[in-house]
Amino acid sequence: xxxxxxxxxxxxxxxxxxxxxxxxxxxxxxxxxxxxxxxxxxxxxxxxxxxxxxxxxxxxxxxxxxxxxxxxxxxxxxxxxxxxxxxxxxxxxxxxxxxxxxxxxxxxxxxxxxxxxxxxxxxxxxxxxxxxxxxxxxxxxxxxxxxxxxxxxxxxxxxxxxxxxxxxxxxxxxxxxxxxxxxxxxxxxxxxxxxxxxxxxxxxxxxxxxxxxxxxxxxxxxxxxxxxxxxxxxxxxxxxxxxxxxxxxxxxx
Ligand SMILES: Nc1ncnc2c1ncn2[C@@H]1O[C@H](COP(=O)(O)OP(=O)(O)OP(=O)(O)O)[C@@H](O)[C@H]1O
Ligand SMILES: [Mg+2]
Numbered sequence: 001x002x003x004x005x006x007x008x009x010x011x012x013x014x015x016x017x018x019x020x021x022x023x024x025x026x027x028x029x030x031x032x033x034x035x036x037x038x039x040x041x042x043x044x045x046x047x048x049x050x051x052x053x054x055x056x057x058x059x060x061x062x063x064x065x066x067x068x069x070x071x072x073x074x075x076x077x078x079x080x081x082x083x084x085x086x087x088x089x090x091x092x093x094x095x096x097x098x099x100x101x102x103x104x105x106x107x108x109x110x111x112x113x114x115x116x117x118x119x120x121x122x123x124x125x126x127x128x129x130x131x132x133x134x135x136x137x138x139x140x141x142x143x144x145x146x147x148x149x150x151x152x153x154x155x156x157x158x159x160x161x162x163x164x165x166x167x168x169x170x171x172x173x174x175x176x177x178x179x180x181x182x183x184x185x186x187x188x189x190x191x192x193x194x195x196x197x198x199x200x201x202x203x204x205x206x207x208x209x210x211x212x213x214x215x216x217x218x219x220x221x222x223x224x225x226x227x228x229x230x231x232x233x234x235x236x237x238x239x240x241x242x243x244x245x246x247x248x249x250x251x252x253x
Contacts (some may be wrong), residue, residue, distance in 0.1 A: 009062035024219040037207035039215035088157030090167040103137040147178030208236035
């Protein structure tokens with residue numbers, strides 16, 4: 001079943017005189033429980049696409065439907081309710097609150113929802129165990145490593161049990177060991193909770209953890225790759241192959 005669907009999605013930046021069409025007719029569909037990566041050269045529109053899909057930014061035209069809700073039909077209040085209930089976010093720069101402990105950061109999305117204290121505690125323990133951050137729950141963000149910060153931010157994204165988690169370069173600031181650690185955990189959470197994940201990345205290794213890669217070029221869907229029964233290593237090779245055909249500045253590390 002499709003949980004996210006776009007139709008003829010267009011995003012234009014700039015004034016009338018100086019327009020730039022960044023998303024040019026994007027039609028994609030993501031199934032419930034899928035782990036999808038979005039790749040493409042620098043400037044191809046990946047972040048723009050993620051921001052528009054996740055209602056951080058608005059589309060110029062076209063349709064977006066998430067879990068049966070048509071985004072363009074919602075007013076601001078409905079949109080903010082929708083965001084809290086249905087969406088989770090993981091950003092490259094973590095976005096944790098420095099004055100709150102790891103546990104408080106993770107529990108934050110639940111304080112604005114009607115979830116009992118007992119249920120909240122239960123979810124916190126399950127997720128923190130799965131992400132391996134139970135032992136740092138009382139620390140503050142400035143007392144933990146980048147990898148731990150990103151796992152904390154992933155726990156915060158999962159705790160409200162959103163229908164989709166959007167991640168923009170979640171491994172962008174991590175070393176390769178912390179990155180693979182996070183991706184293994186995301187993959188595990190994706191399989192155990194059936195949470196849908198849409199991740200933008202320029203890293204083919206990161207993308208090889210997902211089940212499908214959508215390649216964007218010049219604001220259009222250029223091609224798609226499915227992992228199928230492939231192991232991660234052979235999926236990685238397929239991704240590299242497509243990337244080299246795609247060209248452009250893909251890897252900026
Ligand atoms: N707020 C904005 N106003 C005007 N133009 C923008 C804005 N944000 C992005 N752009 C332009 O839109 C294009 C796509 O940008 P976007 O950030 O989506 O690319 P990206 O694929 O995420 O690139 P990268 O891999 O470097 O992060 C670029 O040409 C960029 O300059
Ligand atoms: Mg980007």
